[in-house]
Amino acid sequence: MVDLRRVHQLNKNQIHQQGSIIYWMSRDQRVHNNWALIYAQELALARKSSLSVIFSFDTKFQYANLRNIDFMLHGIQETFNELQKLNISATLLFGNPIDTVTHYVTKNTAGVLVTDFSPLKIGRGWRNDIAQSINIPMVEVDAHNIVPVWVTSSKQEYGAYTIRPKIKKLLPEFLTQYPDVIRHPFNIAPTTNTFEYEDILTRHTIDRSVTTVKGVDPGEKAARNALREFIKQKLANYDADRNDPSRKGQSNIAPYLHFGHISSQEIANEVKRSNVEPSLQEGYLEELIVRKELSDNFCFYNSNYDSTDGFPDWAKQTLQEHESDKRPYLYTIDDLESANTHDQLWNAAQKEMTMTGKMHGYMRxxxxxxxxxxTINAQEAVEYAIYLNDKYELDGRDPNGYAGIAWSMGGVHDRPWNKRPIFGNIRYMNDNGAKRKFDVNAYIETIKKL
Ligand SMILES: Cc1cc2nc3c(=O)[nH]c(=O)nc-3n(C[C@H](O)[C@H](O)[C@H](O)COP(=O)(O)OP(=O)(O)OC[C@H]3O[C@@H](n4cnc5c(N)ncnc54)[C@H](O)[C@@H]3O)c2cc1C
Known part of the structure; x- marks a missing residue:
């Protein structure tokens, strides 16, 4: 059974016992271990009604490009095939979700619309607009966080140190095993709208300037394989290796988490079940649970997560005081995008991102x-970083990205450090620090060979 603290009704429409259950899949694009689908099926079984899944594909979505569309659509194709095996209808809609989902729900005399949860403004806007346009109940289920974001805390947390005890206290209640989604008994003639991937790409105008990447296969199965490999090969050394870009010690699971091809709850359960020493699992679980859920908390409670207005007061003040400090170098967005700076280490990181779709965590x-x-000021810096991160990273357009950028530029989830030019009290990093941590030249050479 889904813990009802995970479920949240988005409008005031009354629940009545007629009509099918529709799950509008958005952030959590998977069949198994998905609390939103599990909840939708629980409702459908209780009412003996049919269950269908819809996904709305909007090519006009900002930063939609071949790289992320290819990854997403292949994942959706696998999801639809899996739903078909479970006797659950699946339909791909084209266009802005506010129009497509509203229209579909109205036309199909649904009883309840279920969706998954996103803390981002665009996703929340879609959900709220749809909830107000339909005359049936619409509920969202937090299928992305282990502890639902609104259960962990009712406010924006200061940092890992304040959210950690809250999450840890609730983990025994929420870090549970998932029930299976069963073959649905009440769909008389389920329809799976199988789609031709190539056909979609030719029928829609898609930005092809950002190409697909090799070596990261999309979808639920690929996500599980990547997890298995990571646990077997790298988990035990994660803490020692993760900050060394030349060692490739990270799990590379972020693109799968971003598209919802796998849940952090499944990953945490698998990590805990592994035969790796618990003390060697801790570092990974800290990132996967505490840091990741802190990002959702930030975006959920701070609607300025993508601008300097979202920085803490001390950071805004110190950056303001240092805004007129002379910059040693000033680069345009074109210089940055084309990795055309004086700094070979930075250029290598930028190229890693544009070419592979995933920059190493330390380099970020x-x-x-x-x-x-x-850049001339923090606001311009935030805008440039979000533009590059969301355009090129497979895991971009994610709360972790907005929190990461706000951490590096605006002291979010951090504390004041010693004063320096330009940065004021914001924590500073330079290439000497990087040189002490890892073989910078080896990293630059690896990127050159890409
Ligand atoms: C400027 C900047 C931009 C970033 N942009 C993104 C982004 O667009 N998307 C994104 O998912 N992450 C982003 N991060 C956070 C972090 O760098 C990535 O999550 C991580 O490098 C992804 O690689 P991985 O899956 O191999 O991570 P691993 O090190 O293997 O960690 C496993 C998982 O833990 C979580 N995690 C790890 N580090 C962090 C962190 N610092 N904050 C929050 N969660 C974390 C992620 O979900 C990650 O997939 C950014 C960080 C910074 C400083």
Whole structure:
């Protein structure tokens, strides 16, 4: 059974016992271990009604490009095939979800519309507009966080140190095993709208300037394989290796988490079940649970997560005081996008992102800090970083990205450090720090060979 603290009704429409259950899948694009689908099926079984899943594909979505569309559509194709095996209808809709989902729900005399949860403004706007346009109940289910974001805390948390005890206290109640989605008994003639991937790409205008990447297969099965490999090969050394870009010690699971091809709850359960020493699991679980859920908390409670207005007061003040400090270098967005700066380490990180769709975690911190140093002010720095991150990273357009950028440029989830030019009290990073941590030249050479 789904813990009802995970479920949240988005409008005031009364629940009545007629009509099918529709799950509008959005952030959590998977069949198994998905609380939103599990809840939708629980409702359908209780009412003996049919269950269908819809997905709305909007090519006009900002930053929709071949790289992320290819990854997403292949994942959706696998999801639809799996739903078909479970006797659950699946339909792909084309256009803005506010129009497509509203129209579909109205036309199909649904009883309840279920959806998953996103803390981002665009996703919340869609959900609220749809909830107000339909005359049936619409509920959202937090299928992305282990502890639902509104249960963990009722306010924006200061940092990992304040959210950690709250999450840890609730984990025994929420870090449970998932029930299976069963073959649905009440769909008389389920329809799966199988789609031709190539046909979609030719019928819609898609930005092809950002190409697909090799070596990261999309979908639920690929996500599970990546997890299995990580646990077997790298988990035990994660803490020692994760900050060394030349070692490739990270799990590379973020694109799967972003598209919802796998849940952090499944990952945490698998990590805990592994035969890796619990003390060696801790570092990974801290990132996967505490840091990741802190990002959702930030975006959920701070609607300025994508601008300097979302920074803490001390950070706004110190950046303001240092806004007129002379910058050693000033770069345009074109210089940055084409990795055309004086700094070979930064250029390598930027190229890693544009070419592979995933910059190493340590380099993301350095990358963000340098953009702050090389632009006229923090607002411009935030805008440039979000533009690049969301356009090129497979895991971009994600709360972790907005929180990461706000951390590196605006002291979010951090504390004041010693004063320096440009940065004021914002934590500083330079290439000497990187050189102490890892073989910078080896990293630059690896990227050159890409
Ligand atoms: C400037 C900047 C931009 C970033 N942009 C993104 C982004 O667009 N999307 C994104 O998912 N992450 C982003 N991060 C956070 C972090 O760098 C990535 O989550 C991580 O590098 C992804 O690689 P991985 O899955 O191999 O991580 P691993 O190190 O294997 O960690 C496993 C998981 O833990 C979570 N995690 C790890 N580090 C962090 C962190 N610092 N904050 C929150 N969660 C974390 C992620 O979900 C990650 O997939 C950004 C960080 C910074 C400083």
């Amino acid at each position: 911190m350095y990358w963000g800090k340098k953009i702050l140093e090389w």
